[in-house]
Amino acid sequence: MRLIDKEKHCLACNSTCDIFLTAKEMNLEQELNPVHIVYKKHEIICREHASITHSINLVEGNAKMFVSGLHGKNIMLSILMPGNYIGLTAIFGSAKYAYNVSALTPCHTCQVNIGLVKRMYHNNSLFQEKLNKAFGITMANMMSKLVSLNQKQMRAKVAESLLYIAQLFESNRFVLPVTRKELGELSAITGENVVRVLSEFKQEGIIQLEAKEVIILQPEVLKNISLAG
Amino acid sequence: MRLIDKEKHCLACNSTCDIFLTAKEMNLEQELNPVHIVYKKHEIICREHASITHSINLVEGNAKMFVSGLHGKNIMLSILMPGNYIGLTAIFGSAKYAYNVSALTPCHTCQVNIGLVKRMYHNNSLFQEKLNKAFGITMANMMSKLVSLNQKQMRAKVAESLLYIAQLFESNRFVLPVTRKELGELSAITGENVVRVLSEFKQEGIIQLEAKEVIILQPEVLKNISLAG
DNA sequence: TAAAAATGTTGTTTTATAACAATGTTTTTA
DNA sequence: TAAAAACATTGTTATAAAACAACATTTTTA
Numbered sequence: 453m454r455l456i457d458k459e460k461h462c463l464a465c466n467s468t469c470d471i472f473l474t475a476k477e478m479n480l481e482q483e484l485n486p487v488h489i490v491y492k493k494h495e496i497i498c499r500e501h502a503s504i505t506h507s508i509n510l511v512e513g514n515a516k517m518f519v520s521g522l523h524g525k526n527i528m529l530s531i532l533m534p535g536n537y538i539g540l541t542a543i544f545g546s547a548k549y550a551y552n553v554s555a556l557t558p559c560h561t562c563q564v565n566i567g568l569v570k571r572m573y574h575n576n577s578l579f580q581e582k583l584n585k586a587f588g589i590t591m592a593n594m595m596s597k598l599v600s601l602n603q604k605q606m607r608a609k610v611a612e613s614l615l616y617i618a619q620l621f622e623s624n625r626f627v628l629p630v631t632r633k634e635l636g637e638l639s640a641i642t643g644e645n646v647v648r649v650l651s652e653f654k655q656e657g658i659i660q661l662e663a664k665e666v667i668i669l670q671p672e673v674l675k676n677i678s679l680a681g
Numbered sequence: 682m683r684l685i686d687k688e689k690h691c692l693a694c695n696s697t698c699d700i701f702l703t704a705k706e707m708n709l710e711q712e713l714n715p716v717h718i719v720y721k722k723h724e725i726i727c728r729e730h731a732s733i734t735h736s737i738n739l740v741e742g743n744a745k746m747f748v749s750g751l752h753g754k755n756i757m758l759s760i761l762m763p764g765n766y767i768g769l770t771a772i773f774g775s776a777k778y779a780y781n782v783s784a785l786t787p788c789h790t791c792q793v794n795i796g797l798v799k800r801m802y803h804n805n806s807l808f809q810e811k812l813n814k815a816f817g818i819t820m821a822n823m824m825s826k827l828v829s830l831n832q833k834q835m836r837a838k839v840a841e842s843l844l845y846i847a848q849l850f851e852s853n854r855f856v857l858p859v860t861r862k863e864l865g866e867l868s869a870i871t872g873e874n875v876v877r878v879l880s881e882f883k884q885e886g887i888i889q890l891e892a893k894e895v896i897i898l899q900p901e902v903l904k905n906i907s908l909a910g
Numbered sequence: 911t912a913a914a915a916a917t918g919t920t921g922t923t924t925t926a927t928a929a930c931a932a933t934g935t936t937t938t939t940a
Numbered sequence: 941t942a943a944a945a946a947c948a949t950t951g952t953t954a955t956a957a958a959a960c961a962a963c964a965t966t967t968t969t970a
Contacts, residue, residue, distance in 0.1 A: 519824055521832040522909075529824075545814030550821050577803060585774030587816070592779050594823045595748055595758075602830050602869050603750040605956065632918060640831050642958060647919055663918095663966090834926070861948060871928060876949055892936090892948095 462486055462562075467511045467535065471564055474572050474579045487563045491515075497538065497553040497561065504542040504549055506563040510534055513559035514629045518637060519551050528638040529597070531556070531629060533620055540583055542566050543573050556629050601640040604678075609639035610649040611678035614659070614668060624668040691715055691791075696740050696764065700793055703801050703808045716792045720744075726767065726782040726790065733771040733778055735792040739763055742788035743858045746780050747866060757867040758826070760785070760858060762849055769812055771795050772802050785858050830869040833907075838868035839878040840907035843888070843897060853897040 462472045462484065475484050491497055497508065497515055515532040529551060538553050573580050600612055613635055618624050633643035653659045658674055660667040668674055691701045691713065704713050720726055726737065726744055744761040758780060767782050802809050829841055842864055847853050862872035882888045887903055889896040897903055
């Protein structure tokens with residue numbers, strides 16, 4: 453179930469998103485008509501193969517972007533943070549989602565008609581450049597993920613995932629936004645093996661670990677593990 | 682060693698590429714100054730991390746696009762066919778190549794200053810749409826490759842690679858443009874195992890195989906193998 | 911708040927595939 | 941065209957990680 457909160461408006465929103473700023477600059481505020489939708493934990497925000505009708509801005513909360521693989525096993529592509537957009541691939545030729553997004557925590561989203569965003573993209577070169585760059589970065593990340601998931605082994609993959617999450621939260625101390633199994637989806641290994649590797653890292657004094665709380669004690673060591681094997 | 686053929690000009694070129702057509706439409710023919718460079722088999726056409734200075738159109742021949750992974754093992758992203766472009770990622774925010782391209786056969790390329798192509802992109806919406814779409818498709822392919830290489834096993838991966846090549850050559854009968862080891866790079870398995878799987882497929886009457894010549898006798902069976910495992 | 915479901919943990923077994931080795935064949939190079 | 945290098949093939953061994961199992965703990969749901 454989703455909650456539609458019609459009270460929230462852009463001017464009251466503390467997240468100054470590029471879409472709003474660009475729309476304002478282009479005098480398209482009237483047409484914006486943003487809809488604020490709240491998703492509960494575990495709820496699907498968008499589904500693979502579904503049509504992209506809106507650009508979705510994650511205003512509050514965390515979500516996971518994943519593709520559903522074989523035998524019900526997912527591969528998590530990324531963890532979404534407040535400020536991230538969903539659905540902008542529509543601008544790059546695909547009318548359908550190529551991935552799923554589901555809420556890891558309650559997620560507040562702001563949704564705008566994708567047609568309007570497309571128009572903005574085509575008529576505002578700064579906005580265009582921003583989206584192009586973001587898309588290019590996504591592509592580069594995909595590329596390195598392809599190598600990592602294929603050629604690295606468990607310890608390296610988990611180390612990489614931990615560093616990725618630390619970088620998202622801009623801190624070496626964080627609360628894991630995912631379960632062990634999901635950390636496995638992000639690292640392309642089983643949940644059981646995630647537990648094992650995490651225990652090893654703890655044993656070796658590389659991380660401190662208690663339930664979901666992680667402190668990376670030796671970031672350089674973890675970095676080395678993530679690079680080599 | 683590369684051969685620069687200054688004699689070839691766009692008007693004489695039988696490959697009517699989008700860049701030339703768009704430049705003509707925009708009266709930018711004078712500025713185009715295309716350079717025709719020929720690469721020998723095995724030569725590097727572009728290298729990871731190098732600056733992108735030109736848009737490279739593969740006019741004739743085949744090339745492989747790959748990222749260099751760990752322990753000297755590559756992952757092949759795609760096989761390039763005549764008409765394919767290299768370096769357009771520069772438009773999407775990255776000034777450096779994120780991949781390598783090397784010649785599988787002698788490769789004739791036509792190279793145009795990337796700055797000009799960028800200008801064309803920003804001032805021609807049709808051209809823009811084409812490049813965006815191409816980039817989007819590349820992204821989608823990456824995504825499905827991520828799943829395939831991670832979750833499928835040898836037989837499925839090799840089946841997929843064979844179908845991919847058949848689709849490139851638009852025929853179920855083709856001469857492999859790659860070695861067994863390279864087919865391994867494309868499938869993320871070892872060369873030895875490629876040989877084994879190909880032998881199995883031959884034994885099972887799914888393909889006909891002699892040296893580099895492949896005939897897919899039972900495309901549907903191969904398709905099923907590629908999907909399941 | 912009791913019951914059910916999901917998550918976390920550790921140990922054991924199985925399995926797919928890499929790694930290694932040995933040899934024949936083709937292609938490239940000097 | 942002879943020698944060297946790269947490629948293809950088959951068999952064997954080693955290994956990383958999945959699969960399975962059993963149970964403790966936490967979270968969700970009725």
